[in-house]
Amino acid sequence: MKAILLLALLALVSFLGSAKVLGKSRIPGLRLFSRTGILFLLLGACIGYNELDILDQETYLKLGPVIVIGLGWLGFTFGTNLEFRTLRKFPLRLYLATWLQALVTFAAVFATFLYLDSEYLHLPTAEAYIAAVLLAATAAGTAPASLFMLGGERLVRGTNFETLRFFATLDDFPGLLALGVLCSFSPGLHQANYTNPVFWFVFQVLLGVIFGFFLRTLKARSLDQSAGDLMVFGVIGMSSGLCLYLHLSPLFVSAISGMVVVNISDRSEAIYQRLVRRERAFYVLFLLLSGCLWVVTPNLPALVLAYVLSRLIGKTVGTALAVQSLPNHWPLPVTSGLGLISQGGLAIAMVVSYRWAFGAYLVDWVVGVVLSAVVIHEMVGPWIQLKMLQRMGDA
Amino acid sequence: MITTIVQVSIAYFLLLGAQILGAGPHHSKAEETTMALGFVLIASYLVGTLCPRVKMPMITGYMLSGVFFGPYFLAFIDPSLAVLSHNAIHELELINHVALGLIAFTAGGELKLESIKSRWKALLSITFIQSLSAFVGVGCLLYFVGGQLPGLSDFSPTQLMVASSLLACTAMANSPSTTIAVINETQSEGPVTEIALGVTVIKDMLVIACFAATMSFSRAMMTPGKGLDLGFALDLGWEIVGSLLVGVVLGGLLSLYIGKIGAELPVLLMGVAFLADYLAEPFHLHGLLICMMAGFVVENFTPHGHTFIHAVERNSLPVYVIFFTLGGAQMELPALKVVGLVATILVAARAFFTWLGTSAAAKLSKESGSVVKYAWTGFLGQAGVTLGFAVLVSNDFPSIGNQLRTIIVAAIALNQVFGPVIMRFGLAAAGEIGEREEDEEDDLLAGEEVLV
Numbered sequence: 001m002k003a004i005l006l007l008a009l010l011a012l013v014s015f016l017g018s019a020k021v022l023g024k025s026r027i028p029g030l031r032l033f034s035r036t037g038i039l040f041l042l043l044g045a046c047i048g049y050n051e052l053d054i055l056d057q058e059t060y061l062k063l064g065p066v067i068v069i070g071l072g073w074l075g076f077t078f079g080t081n082l083e084f085r086t087l088r089k090f091p092l093r094l095y096l097a098t099w100l101q102a103l104v105t106f107a108a109v110f111a112t113f114l115y116l117d118s119e120y121l122h123l124p125t126a127e128a129y130i131a132a133v134l135l136a137a138t139a140a141g142t143a144p145a146s147l148f149m150l151g152g153e154r155l156v157r158g159t160n161f162e163t164l165r166f167f168a169t170l171d172d173f174p175g176l177l178a179l180g181v182l183c184s185f186s187p188g189l190h191q192a193n194y195t196n197p198v199f200w201f202v203f204q205v206l207l208g209v210i211f212g213f214f215l216r217t218l219k220a221r222s223l224d225q226s227a228g229d230l231m232v233f234g235v236i237g238m239s240s241g242l243c244l245y246l247h248l249s250p251l252f253v254s255a256i257s258g259m260v261v262v263n264i265s266d267r268s269e270a271i272y273q274r275l276v277r278r279e280r281a282f283y284v285l286f287l288l289l290s291g292c293l294w295v296v297t298p299n300l301p302a303l304v305l306a307y308v309l310s311r312l313i314g315k316t317v318g319t320a321l322a323v324q325s326l327p328n329h330w331p332l333p334v335t336s337g338l339g340l341i342s343q344g345g346l347a348i349a350m351v352v353s354y355r356w357a358f359g360a361y362l363v364d365w366v367v368g369v370v371l372s373a374v375v376i377h378e379m380v381g382p383w384i385q386l387k388m389l390q391r392m393g394d395a
Numbered sequence: 396m397i398t399t400i401v402q403v404s405i406a407y408f409l410l411l412g413a414q415i416l417g418a419g420p421h422h423s424k425a426e427e428t429t430m431a432l433g434f435v436l437i438a439s440y441l442v443g444t445l446c447p448r449v450k451m452p453m454i455t456g457y458m459l460s461g462v463f464f465g466p467y468f469l470a471f472i473d474p475s476l477a478v479l480s481h482n483a484i485h486e487l488e489l490i491n492h493v494a495l496g497l498i499a500f501t502a503g504g505e506l507k508l509e510s511i512k513s514r515w516k517a518l519l520s521i522t523f524i525q526s527l528s529a530f531v532g533v534g535c536l537l538y539f540v541g542g543q544l545p546g547l548s549d550f551s552p553t554q555l556m557v558a559s560s561l562l563a564c565t566a567m568a569n570s571p572s573t574t575i576a577v578i579n580e581t582q583s584e585g586p587v588t589e590i591a592l593g594v595t596v597i598k599d600m601l602v603i604a605c606f607a608a609t610m611s612f613s614r615a616m617m618t619p620g621k622g623l624d625l626g627f628a629l630d631l632g633w634e635i636v637g638s639l640l641v642g643v644v645l646g647g648l649l650s651l652y653i654g655k656i657g658a659e660l661p662v663l664l665m666g667v668a669f670l671a672d673y674l675a676e677p678f679h680l681h682g683l684l685i686c687m688m689a690g691f692v693v694e695n696f697t698p699h700g701h702t703f704i705h706a707v708e709r710n711s712l713p714v715y716v717i718f719f720t721l722g723g724a725q726m727e728l729p730a731l732k733v734v735g736l737v738a739t740i741l742v743a744a745r746a747f748f749t750w751l752g753t754s755a756a757a758k759l760s761k762e763s764g765s766v767v768k769y770a771w772t773g774f775l776g777q778a779g780v781t782l783g784f785a786v787l788v789s790n791d792f793p794s795i796g797n798q799l800r801t802i803i804v805a806a807i808a809l810n811q812v813f814g815p816v817i818m819r820f821g822l823a824a825a826g827e828i829g830e831r832e833e834d835e836e837d838d839l840l841a842g843e844e845v846l847v
Contacts, residue, residue, distance in 0.1 A: 062489045064425025065432050210409070218402060218437065226712045230440055233713065237433025238406065244426040246417040284662050356425075 031382070036145050036344060037284045038378050041371060044291020051294075060292050063285075065241070067352065068250060069233065070286025072240030074349040075251035076232075078176070079208075079258020081169055094166060097322035101337065102140040102171040104318030105311060106178065110136035112310035116303070123363065130182065131366050134354055137179050138370050139311040141172030143344025146382040150389070158394035163332050164339045164385075167319075172346050179350050180204055180252035183357060204248050208256025211239040215257065216264050244357055251346075251353040283345070290352050294371045295364040303365055304372045311373070315340050339388050342381030343374045399445055403438045407464075410434055410478060428486040431478050436713060438464065438478075439720040452819040454576045454719045458811060461723020468728060479724040487721060489669070492682075494718040495572060496668025497707055499683045502575045503642075503690025504704045506596055510589045517760035518593045521753055525594070525774065526567045526601055528752025533744045534563030546737040546802060554795050557613045561788055564609040565781050565803050566745040568602045571595045571683065573776030573811065576715050577818045579708075585827035586766050590757075591773025591818070596687055598774075600635050603681060606784050607631045610791065617792060630679060638681040642688020645671065649689060650697035660706040722778055726808040730801045738805035745810070746817075749774050765825040772821025776814030777807045 047054040087095075110132050117128035147165045151157065184200035215235040219228055239257060240250035319337030326332065351370040410430060442463075443456030461479065462468055469476040511518065538559040541547040550558055574595045578588055607630065645667065653660065671689075672682035690707075694700035731738065753771035762770075781803065789800035822828050 059489070061425060062486060065429040065487075065490070068425060068429040069433070214402075214405060214409075218441075227440065230436055230712050230716065234433050234436030234440070237429055237436060238410070239433070241426055241428070241430030241433055242409065242413045245413055245430055284659055285665075 037287050038375060040284050040287040041291040044288040045294035048292025055292055063289055066285050067289050068240045068244055069237045070282055071250045071349050071353050072236035072254040073282060074345055075254030076236050076258035078172060078346060079255035080262040082259040083262045093326055097325050098167045098171050099174055101318030101322040102174045104321060105314030106136040106140040106174060108314030109139040109310045112306055116306060127363060131363060133178055133182050134351060134366055135307060137175035138347040138350045140175035141346055142168040142340040143342045144168035145344050146342040146385055150382060150386060160332055160392045161389055161394045167340055176252055176255055179249050183249040204253050205256055208253040209260050211235055212257040212260025215261050247357050249353050251349050290348050293355060293367045295368050297365050300365055300368050303369050307369050307373050308376060312341060333392060339385045341377055343377040347374055396445060399441045403441050406434055406437050424486050428483050431483040434478055435720045436716055439716050452577050452815045453580055454715060455815050457716050457719035458723030461720035462726055465724030484721060484724055490717060491721050492672040493665050493669045494714040496672050496686045497714050498572045498575055499686030500690040500707045502571045502596060503687035504694040505592060506691050508695040511593060514589060517762050518597060520760045521756040522594050522597045522601060524756035525749055525752035529566045529745055529748045530563045532748030533566040534559045536744050537562055544737045546734040546798060550795060553616055557616050558795055558799055560609050561613055561799055562741060564605055565784055567605060568777060568781045569595055569774045570776040570778035571599055572778055573815055574773055577815050581819060581822055581828045582831040583822045583827040584831040585825060586763055587770050587822060587825040588827050590766055590770045603635060604631055634679055634681055638684035639688050641680060642685045643692050645685060646689040646692025650693050650699050653699040653702055661709055664706055727804050730805040731808060734802045734805050737802055738809060741806045742809045746775060769821035769825045772817045775810055775817055777810040781807055
């Protein structure tokens with residue numbers, strides 16, 4: 001066992017080395033792999049208790065706080081994107097278009113998996129709905145990372161690119177909302193006295209608001225940078241732990257906290273930059289540990305295929321419909337949905353969040369499907385986006 | 396002050412509210428632990444910020460917060476009021492071990508070869524004379540007056556001799572983590588700081604040797620017909636030399652990694668700190684020593700010292716907050732009630748003989764007046780190593796072990812509360828607080844983005 005741990009360390013070092021090498025790869029998907037840290041997801045899957053068992057279940061559970069805080073941190077980071085002062089500058093139609101394509105994708109994946117769950121997998125009704133909603137929620141969003149990478153490398157620029165980036169930044173919102181609703185409805189685990197789903201949904205929103213204001217009052221003190229980071233971490237940790245304790249979604253609640261903080265703070269950009277730069281270590285650990293949940297079942301390839309295809313159809317059709325609703329001076333081609341297929345940390349966080357809060361109600365393959373799909377989408381997403389934007393003249 | 400109390404109270408009542416609302420059987424350990432961890436980060440830091448106003452180091456505030464929210468203080472009113480339950484403390488042990496490894500990296504990295512070269516006589520003489528003074532002084536005092544003290548009075552003469560030597564041995568030990576935390580927090584630099592750090596690190600090895608020798612002597616005394624087992628010397632040699640060698644290799648590998656790869660250094664250091672501590676025990680090595688040596692090697696024998704220390708210190712604030720809060724929470728308050736008098740005498744005698752030995756050695760080595768007067772203040776804190784020794788004593792000597800363990804634990808609690816306060820006072824009196832030049836922010840991750 002101890003020797004295996006040493007091997008694990010060696011594996012980690014070589015993995016970090018390969019990340020460095022991949023970062024210079026000519027294939028955009030591989031570059032993205034190294035930059036987003038998805039490699040650590042694969043490493044986690046290999047060394048986790050479902051495969052090689054180098055990171056055994058006991059150690060994994062002891063590292064639970066890292067995952068839980070990671071979930072909160074991801075939600076909080078997403079929430080800080082939703083600053084009304086900036087959002088107000090964009091026309092309402094653009095938001096409606098963004099959410100329309102997300103909702104169509106949600107519907108496509110939900111319908112596909114509700115059918116598969118009940119007709120082929122014969123899941124009980126509650127589990128079938130939970131699996132379908134969760135998969136749909138993860139599918140609705142787009143990870144903006146690959147677009148940011150292509151933009152950052154100056155490979156693409158232009159109106160189409162900017163519009164896609166807008167879609168990708170905000171289209172996780174419906175999925176996150178669905179997760180919040182799903183947690184409010186999830187059966188059996190809430191206190192008998194408080195079974196009303198509406199109560200729990202409102203409670204989640206309130207909790208997010210309270211922690212947002214609480215963090216604001218803490219940051220109002222004259223804190224240096226590391227103390228400021230500590231307070232953010234503390235509040236995210238406390239709210240995330242509290243959410244799981246009450247079987248709520250730390251991701252959803254922290255997203256609301258992030259939204260509140262960024263809207264009542266006068267240094268919103270600084271908060272976001274610090275969050276994404278300083279705590280990379282935490283994110284990497286989160287991915288590593290999330291990988292441990294990856295269970296390979298015999299029907300996984302077929303299910304992943306169903307997920308990827310239904311999501312692709314949803315994104316393509318959804319974006320085509322969304323484009324129709326935009327004014328004429330927004331010349332986005334109807335095929336531009338292909339530019340929104342990348343998936344990332346938030347999709348992983350949604351499924352891991354639910355797994356932690358309601359593990360008993362979630363079939364293992366759901367986690368496997370999402371993790372596999374994220375890897376596939378990260379791999380091919382940037383290449384497809386680059387090709388598509390080249391055709392649109394934005395490269 | 397009022398704002399701080401209000402903020403801590405809000406956090407506390409949010410936590411209590413959740414516990415009431417979510418009371419039930421369906422809770423995993425991770426939920427409670429994460430909640431407690433988040434609360435600790437907020438509350439302990441806020442309590443810590445009050446301390447400099449009364450000339451106390453912030454780590455004392457973290458520890459007092461740990462005591463207050465730990466499993467004894469509030470639990471005295473109602474067990475459900477404690478935030479850091481025994482269970483949460485146990486679950487956070489893993490994070491605690493990582494923290495200890497990172498602190499040891501810092502301790503080794505802060506130890507500069509030039510400073511050792513220029514002060515080696517003082518470092519060695521203070522280490523040996525002070526340790527001898529504490530061991531002989533405390534041992535003799537307890538042996539001669541122990542018969543009159545509650546807690547030791549029912550021991551036979553042989554038991555009293557063994558107890559005195561074991562307690563005297565604990566009096567030699569001090570806490571590298573406390574020393575490095577106070578130095579870092581106060582940004583101190585100067586002769587007293589250098590002596591405190593250097594002696595603490597060297598003494599860590601000496602103390603391990605003395606523990607082993609005293610244990611062997613005590614076993615021989617307590618078991619009639621059993622001679623002195625010198626086999627401990629071999630184990631001891633392996634523990635110290637082996638740890639130092641592993642530390643050198645680890646330092647070399649870390650340096651190689653920083654030079655060739657360099658990516659995700661904070662993650663790697665956390666992993667290494669965990670593994671060093673985790674793997675040390677089955678191989679009879681000393682995790683703290685391994686990490687200290689590795690830090691020392693990277694800082695002094697490779698060009699990557701600055702990058703290394705910066706990566707370690709990026710996480711230093713949460714590390715200190717968690718580590719010292721848990722230290723406070725683990726203080727067994729009921730022990731103080733039972734053996735308070737003998738623990739107080741032990742603590743006072745230890746402080747006196749530490750002062751005597753340090754001052755005498757500093758004078759002999761012709762050190763400056765500030766070292767003679769104040770260097771002893773850096774050697775009062777006690778923590779992990781001594782606690783480990785207490786557990787060994789309790790296991791190896793069933794007839795007197797539990798009683799001794801209680802005394803040692805109570806003495807650690809007192810030393811850990813007063814030690815950092817006195818050390819800060821010493822550093823302030825020596826004029827060394829705030830003397831360290833601030834490093835420019837070396838933005839290790841500049842240009843890197845977390846793309847979610």
